[in-house]
Amino acid sequence: MSSTVPVGRTRARPGAFGFLTDTTLCIGCKACEVACKQWNQLPMDDFGFTGMSYDNTGDLGATTWRHVAFIERISDREGRRPTTLAPFQSNWLMLSDVCKHCVHAGCMEACPTGAIIRTEFDTVVIQQDICNGCGYCVPACPFGVPALSPFDGKAHKCTLCYDRLKDGLEPACAKACPTDAIQFGPVHALMDRARARVSELRAQGVEARIYGDQALGGTGGIGGLNAFFILTAPPEVYNLPAKPELPQRRVLPAFLTTALAALALGIATLFSFRRVGRMQHG
Amino acid sequence: MAELRSWRHRRAPGEPIGAATRESYYGLPVIHGPHWHWPIVFYFLLGGLAGGSAVLAAAARLLGGRSARPVVRAGRYLAFLAVLPGPLLLIVDLGRPERFHHMLRVIKLRSPMSLGVWGLIAFSLSAFLNALRQAVDDGFFGRSNRLVRGFQQLPDRALAIASTVPAFFLAGYTGVLLGATAVPLWARNALLLGPLFLCSALSSAAATLSLLLARRSQNDRAEQALAQVEFLALTGEVALLEAVHRKSGPVIGRPLRHGAEGRAFAGARATTATALALHGLALLLPRRWRQRLELPASILALAGAFLLRATMVFGGHRSADDPAATFALTRSDE
Ligand code: SF4
Ligand code: SF4
Numbered sequence: 001m002s003s004t005v006p007v008g009r010t011r012a013r014p015g016a017f018g019f020l021t022d023t024t025l026c027i028g029c030k031a032c033e034v035a036c037k038q039w040n041q042l043p044m045d046d047f048g049f050t051g052m053s054y055d056n057t058g059d060l061g062a063t064t065w066r067h068v069a070f071i072e073r074i075s076d077r078e079g080r081r082p083t084t085l086a087p088f089q090s091n092w093l094m095l096s097d098v099c100k101h102c103v104h105a106g107c108m109e110a111c112p113t114g115a116i117i118r119t120e121f122d123t124v125v126i127q128q129d130i131c132n133g134c135g136y137c138v139p140a141c142p143f144g145v146p147a148l149s150p151f152d153g154k155a156h157k158c159t160l161c162y163d164r165l166k167d168g169l170e171p172a173c174a175k176a177c178p179t180d181a182i183q184f185g186p187v188h189a190l191m192d193r194a195r196a197r198v199s200e201l202r203a204q205g206v207e208a209r210i211y212g213d214q215a216l217g218g219t220g221g222i223g224g225l226n227a228f229f230i231l232t233a234p235p236e237v238y239n240l241p242a243k244p245e246l247p248q249r250r251v252l253p254a255f256l257t258t259a260l261a262a263l264a265l266g267i268a269t270l271f272s273f274r275r276v277g278r279m280q281h282g
Numbered sequence: 283m284a285e286l287r288s289w290r291h292r293r294a295p296g297e298p299i300g301a302a303t304r305e306s307y308y309g310l311p312v313i314h315g316p317h318w319h320w321p322i323v324f325y326f327l328l329g330g331l332a333g334g335s336a337v338l339a340a341a342a343r344l345l346g347g348r349s350a351r352p353v354v355r356a357g358r359y360l361a362f363l364a365v366l367p368g369p370l371l372l373i374v375d376l377g378r379p380e381r382f383h384h385m386l387r388v389i390k391l392r393s394p395m396s397l398g399v400w401g402l403i404a405f406s407l408s409a410f411l412n413a414l415r416q417a418v419d420d421g422f423f424g425r426s427n428r429l430v431r432g433f434q435q436l437p438d439r440a441l442a443i444a445s446t447v448p449a450f451f452l453a454g455y456t457g458v459l460l461g462a463t464a465v466p467l468w469a470r471n472a473l474l475l476g477p478l479f480l481c482s483a484l485s486s487a488a489a490t491l492s493l494l495l496a497r498r499s500q501n502d503r504a505e506q507a508l509a510q511v512e513f514l515a516l517t518g519e520v521a522l523l524e525a526v527h528r529k530s531g532p533v534i535g536r537p538l539r540h541g542a543e544g545r546a547f548a549g550a551r552a553t554t555a556t557a558l559a560l561h562g563l564a565l566l567l568p569r570r571w572r573q574r575l576e577l578p579a580s581i582l583a584l585a586g587a588f589l590l591r592a593t594m595v596f597g598g599h600r601s602a603d604d605p606a607a608t609f610a611l612t613r614s615d616e
Contacts, residue, residue, distance in 0.1 A: 052308045059310055069307060106464065112396035113381075114388040132384045133377015135317045136395045139463040139602060142612070144313035153377025239307030239605065241612035247462045248392045250472040254458040258476030262450035265484050265515060269341040272510040276503045277347030 007215040008195040010224030011103045012187040016122035017165065018226030019174065020190040021096055023238075024201060024208065025181035028054060028068055028094040035176035036066040039161065043151060053092075059239075060097060062149035065158035066173050069095045071237055095229065095238045096173070096182060099124065099145045099158035100212060102246075103223035107157075109248040110140035115155075122187075122226060123160040131155050142222070142244035160227070187226050194230055201232070208232050211240060220245030306605035313464045315602030318375065318595055325371040326456050326591040327486070329402075330479060332364035333453030334487025336409060338511065340442040340449070342504065350504045354442075355416055356494050360487070361449070362413035365406050372402075394459035401455055405448035412441050453483035460594065466534045466611040467601035468594070471526050475594070478522040485515035485554075486587035489580035496577060509576050513561040516583060519554050523590070527551075533610040537600035543593050550589035557582035 012018070036042065042063045050056050053070035060067045071093035105124045108116040115130035116137060126137075126146070133153040137146045146157040161171035169175070174184035183190060194210050201208035211217040212228025217235060220243060235242050306312070339357025342350035373382045390396040417423065418433040457479040461472025468475065488511045495505060527547075530538055538547045560579035564572040601607050 050308075052310075055308075071307065109390070109392045110395065110462065112388070112390065112393050112399060113384040114390070115384070130384055130387070131378070132381035134375075134385070134395065135377065136393070136459075136463075138314045139316040139465050139598070142313065142464040144311065144464075147314055148317055148377050155377075236306060236609050239310060239312050241312055241608055244464070244612045245469075247464055247469060250469065251392050251394060251458060251462045254461045254472045254476050255455075257473045258454040258458055258480060259450075261477030261480045261518070262454060265480055265518070266337065266341075266446065266450070268514040269337055269484070269511050270345060272507045272514065273341045273345040273350065273504075276342070276350045276507050277345050 007213050008191050008210055009214045010191055012224055012226055013122055016187040016226050018101055018187040020183045020194050022181050022230045023095045024232060025179045026094040026096055027179055028070060030068050031176040031178060032066045032096050032173035032182055033068055035172040039172035060145050062147040062156040067097045069097055069238060093233055098227055100143055101160055101226035104221060104246050106140045106142055106247045107137035107146055110136045119162055121165050125159045125162050126155055128154060140247050142241060197230060206232055211235050219243040221249045222246050311603045312605045312608040313602050315599045321371040321375045323591045323595050325368055327588055328364045329368055330453045330483030331487050332361045333449040334483040336361040336445045336449035338487055340446050343442040346504060349502060352495050353504045356491050358412045358416040362409040365409050368402060394455055394462055398455045398459060401448055401451040405452045408445040408448055412445055415441055454480040465598045465602045466607035467537055467597050469611055470534050471529055474522055474526050481515045481518035482587045482590055485512050485519055485583045488512035489583040493580050516554055516558040520558050523551050534607045537597035543597040543600055546589045546593040550586050550593055553582040553586035
């Protein structure tokens with residue numbers, strides 16, 4: 001599954017802004033989660049002890065737009081703690097997950113009200129005064145990002161701090177991140193940086209890869225992710241789909257098979273009724 | 283409506299955390315499932331019934347002559363009555379029902395839900411006109427006054443023909459809508475769900491009409507035509523159910539084999555197959571015995587249509603919650 005060369009190809013437009021989340025720099029402090037909640041005034045979650053390492057957040061949702069995943073790779077096949085570690089960090093993988101602001105976004109194409117728009121920064125934003133809570137964007141996102149809020153019945157997700165960008169500020173999570181694991185900037189510049197970083201890590205013997213170019217993550221018509229990641233394990237370890245597809249690619253073919261079926265059933269119906277009238281007169 | 287934090291309800295059931303970690307992130311779902319429940323199941327069912335009835339009424343109007351008049355009448359009324367609750371079911375399902383009209387801001391060709399809203403409106407209009415024309419012919423508004431004479435100008439056959447396009451659309455687009463998501467069970471079967479829902483729409487409409495007309499006559503030609511449509515549509519349905527079963531495969535198809543959804547799917551397959559067999563048998567028997575077989579067959583076909591919708595809607599929830607299914611769908615090597 002690992003690609004040998006970092007491809008780094010994306011269909012992002014030249015003016016697009018996004019995130020590079022470099023998981024090799026993440027220390028799991030959750031400053032991004034907190035900064036996001038603070039700036040966007042998101043209600044608290046239902047606290048619970050998940051038993052999943054230091055992750056008591058669980059996943060992205062209507063009130064959680066950054067989520068730090070803790071992947072503790074603690075056991076070998078026999079359940080023993082490994083005594084040899086990979087030549088960097090620890091056997092702890094940390095990933096600050098977020099909306100990917102896809103170049104071609106499934107959520108946006110699905111939305112029947114036009115509530116989801118692409119901004120002048122090429123980010124994907126749900127207009128809260130338009131959304132009527134139909135919930136179609138929720139299963140239409142290949143990454144499980146948007147969710148309906150129990151508080152107001154509408155769909156919510158990361159806005160890439162649209163309000164801050166408008167004022168020339170970087171998003172709250174990137175601002176708060178103490179290690180610069182979250183970097184904000186023009187997508188193409190970030191992609192160059194990611195390519196260089198992956199090559200550097202590979203030279204150190206780390207199995208690094210870009211998640212969110214057209215080879216991994218931003219696949220199947222998605223055209224790349226404006227918020228992409230550097231991973232050191234296969235994406236599925238982080239609960240990310242390896243080669244997701246833009247769901248709307250299936251719309252036209254599915255309508256075609258449905259139309260064919262309609263044609264066949266129409267003929268079958270006419271065929272069945274064909275003698276009813278004739279016998280009458282005959 | 284969504285729970286405040288739902289991960290704990292959505293984790294793959296029965297998976298110890300350690301075992302799941304190897305394959306995914308603590309067995310947590312990769313994607314978010316839909317929030318659709320019973321209102322949507324019934325919307326799918328009634329939409330199919332309405333669309334199918336309109337198609338049958340149109341065919342009966344075009345070819346059936348006088349003896350098909352009861353089918354035309356019942357079909358037109360049924361199409362109208364069945365679509366009436368549709369918009370209500372959709373609106374109560376919204377997170378913000380008072381904003382339902384925001385659906386009318388745009389029309390998006392790649393959003394089956396957007397197209398569906400416009401298709402529903404088009405169908406409702408045509409079903410209303412067809413039912414109105416029928417009501418005028420049936421003398422609901424008196425025999426001859428200005429109003430009735432005006433309505434009788436409505437071109438009868440043209441109305442019937444024009445209704446078939448939105449009717450087929452209404453009956454089938456819901457399958458496309460499900461297929462255009464990241465939910466593995468639906469996405470994998472994207473090309474099959476539309477045709478499957480169409481077949482089921484036609485068989486359930488034919489079944490309902492023959493049940494409605496059963497006591498009126500002694501299995502006349504129009505009813506034989508209905509039985510034949512039901513037979514043909516059920517054939518497609520049985521074949522497509524099998525195709526869905528095969529195409530889903532061992533991982534993505536798990537909801538079709540286990541739990542309540544699995545039982546519902548088995549039920550859908552059993553009832554449609556039995557209905558098909560009964561209809562097939564009836565075709566071989568002398569006419570006076572047919573009705574004995576066709577009545578239970580129609581009831582079974584209706585039950586199958588209901589079970590199919592419930593399986594697909596709730597199976598979608600199970601499927602979205604299964605990280606292994608999402609991985610099976612999004613791995614290039616599968
Ligand atoms: S990750 Fe999901 S919510 Fe974010 S832009 Fe892409 S499809 Fe939309
Ligand atoms: S829930 Fe809101 S944002 Fe999502 S598809 Fe529906 S209207 Fe659009």
